Amino acid sequence: MSKEWPLWEVFIRSQHGLAHKHVGSLHASDAEMAVNNARDVYTRRNEGVSIWVVRAADIVASSPADKGALFEPSNSKVYRHPTFFPMPEEVKNL
Amino acid sequence: MDDKVNYLLRLGDNALILSQQLSQWCGKGPALEEDMALTNVSLDLLGQTRLWYEYAGELEGAGRDEDKIAFHRDAHEFKNCLLLEQPNGNYADTMTRQFFFDTWHYFLVRGLCGAADQRIADIAEKSLKEVTYHLRRSGDLIVRLGDGSAVSHAKTQAAVDDLWMYSGEVFAYDAVDQAMVDAGIAPPADELRAHWLEHVGEIFAEATLAMPAPDAWMQKGGKQGVHSEHLGYILAEMQFLQRAYPGAEW
Numbered sequence: 001m002s003k004e005w006p007l008w009e010v011f012i013r014s015q016h017g018l019a020h021k022h023v024g025s026l027h028a029s030d031a032e033m034a035v036n037n038a039r040d041v042y043t044r045r046n047e048g049v050s051i052w053v054v055r056a057a058d059i060v061a062s063s064p065a066d067k068g069a070l071f072e073p074s075n076s077k078v079y080r081h082p083t084f085f086p087m088p089e090e091v092k093n094l
Numbered sequence: 095m096d097d098k099v100n101y102l103l104r105l106g107d108n109a110l111i112l113s114q115q116l117s118q119w120c121g122k123g124p125a126l127e128e129d130m131a132l133t134n135v136s137l138d139l140l141g142q143t144r145l146w147y148e149y150a151g152e153l154e155g156a157g158r159d160e161d162k163i164a165f166h167r168d169a170h171e172f173k174n175c176l177l178l179e180q181p182n183g184n185y186a187d188t189m190t191r192q193f194f195f196d197t198w199h200y201f202l203v204r205g206l207c208g209a210a211d212q213r214i215a216d217i218a219e220k221s222l223k224e225v226t227y228h229l230r231r232s233g234d235l236i237v238r239l240g241d242g243s244a245v246s247h248a249k250t251q252a253a254v255d256d257l258w259m260y261s262g263e264v265f266a267y268d269a270v271d272q273a274m275v276d277a278g279i280a281p282p283a284d285e286l287r288a289h290w291l292e293h294v295g296e297i298f299a300e301a302t303l304a305m306p307a308p309d310a311w312m313q314k315g316g317k318q319g320v321h322s323e324h325l326g327y328i329l330a331e332m333q334f335l336q337r338a339y340p341g342a343e344w
Contacts, residue, residue, distance in 0.1 A: 005125065026127050029238070036231050037127040040134040 007056040008034040010042055012049055020052050028053075097273040098211070099154045100173070101280070103163070104270075104317055106146035107174035110164060111325070112195060113139035114332050115182055124185055131231060135192070138224040145217045165336035169325045176316040177260035179325045183253065186239050186246065190253035193232040193297070194261045200229040201289040202264075205281030214279055233297045240301025251303055262312030265290075270317075 005027040011020035023042045028034035034053040043049050116136035123129030147160040158166075177195060182188045203225050206218035239250040265287040267275070274280035291308055298305045315321065336342065 027125060028127060032234065033127075033238075036227075036234060037131055039227065040131045041127060 005029050008038075008053045009056050009059060010034070010038045011052040011054070012038075012042060014049055020050065025056060031055075096153065097270050098277075098279075099150050100270045101274050102146050102150035102153070102214075104173040106143045106150060106163070107172050108178055108195070108199075109139040109146065110143040111172070111174040111328060112178045112192075113137075113143060114328055115178065116188075116192075118182055119188065128185075132188075135228050135231075138228065142217070142221045142224070145220070149213055149217070161336075165333045166340070169321050169329055170319040172321065172325060172329070173317050173319060174325075175260070175263045176313055176322055177257065177263065179316070179322055179328060180257060180260060181324060184249060186249040186253040187256070189232055189235045189239060190250065190257050192228070193236045194257060194294070196225065196229040196232045197290050197293050198264050198286065200225050201286050201293075202281065205286070206279070209280075210278030233293075236297055236303070237301040240298070240303040247302065250301070254298075254303055255306060258306040258310060259313045262310075263314045263316060266312065266314050268317065 006029075007025055008028055008031075009025050010023050012023045013020045026034060026037055026041050028037055031053055035051055038051050038053060043051065113136045116132050116139070119129065119132045119136075121129065123132055143164070144160050147163045151158045151160065151163060177191060180187075180191055200222075203218045203222050207215055207222060209215045209218065236250065239246045241247070265283045267283045271280060271283070275282050295305055
């Protein structure tokens with residue numbers, strides 16, 4: 001049976017979280033079942049969470065071989081890193 | 095026994111016996127996710143049992159706590175409905191039993207949220223979130239099984255036909271239930287039954303299942319402590335340790 005169930009990746013935004021985080025995966029026959037079961041497998045029913053489920057087949061990942069080309073050039077160019085701007089206290093979560 | 099205590103024990107016993115039954119699926123579910131969902135529902139119900147028993151014990155004032163109530167009573171003192179002590183059987187049997195119960199439980203708990211007894215209303219409020227999810231899941235699975243393959247449809251229809259005669263006991267109000275209605279605690283039977291039939295009818299239509307006659311003969315007795323042959327075995331297993339070492343602390 002589970003051979004026919006596709007894999008879904010689960011992303012959860014916790015109660016005080018600002019963004020959905022990938023928490024794991026599960027098998028389900030469709031999106032509705034994936035959301036239903038994500039509650040039991042990953043949230044333990046915390047209040048106020050938002051769940052996203054995405055069919056694993058729909059996710060395109062960067063290839064490890066591209067790591068250098070994608071991420072390294074910025075490391076030697078500190079002016080690209082926006083860490084020199086003093087932020088006012090009132091601005092949260094930026 | 096005081097009507098309210100009796101009523102609270104009925105609520106607790108329903109949740110406890112079904113919880114015990116569901117826990118038997120642990121590690122045997124048809125898929126990992128189903129396994130976790132079933133055992134989670136079992137845990138939800140066990141948590142609700144504890145709240146009902148705790149309040150029942152306090153009201154009774156005889157010094158019985160939740161453990162005494164769960165482990166030191168025999169079958170004739172249990173007041174759960176007969177539906178819940180029916181064997182797990184196959185997955186369709188378990189889910190049909192669950193769906194019949196969840197549908198009633200949801201409308202009951204929703205009604206109890208407005209109970210004239212604050213403690214009951216609070217417990218119901220807490221339970222409602224869990225029960226809403228239980229109902230959503232069991233309805234979803236009945237549709238999948240009923241409207242699935244020819245084999246799953248046949249198995250689910252057979253489960254429905256087998257368990258139907260246990261579905262009406264919850265609406266057969268006796269003096270205890272009626273006292274709770276009069277006290278502004280329990281919702282009236284006809285109101286619950288109308289909701290129940292409507293929801294079950296909708297789900298069965300979607301699941302392509304034939305609904306048995308609502309006015310069919312219904313088996314009764316659980317609430318009064320007259321049980322089927324299954325309960326004794328369930329309790330023997332559940333209470334073994336406390337029977338062997340009464341009063342042991344853990």
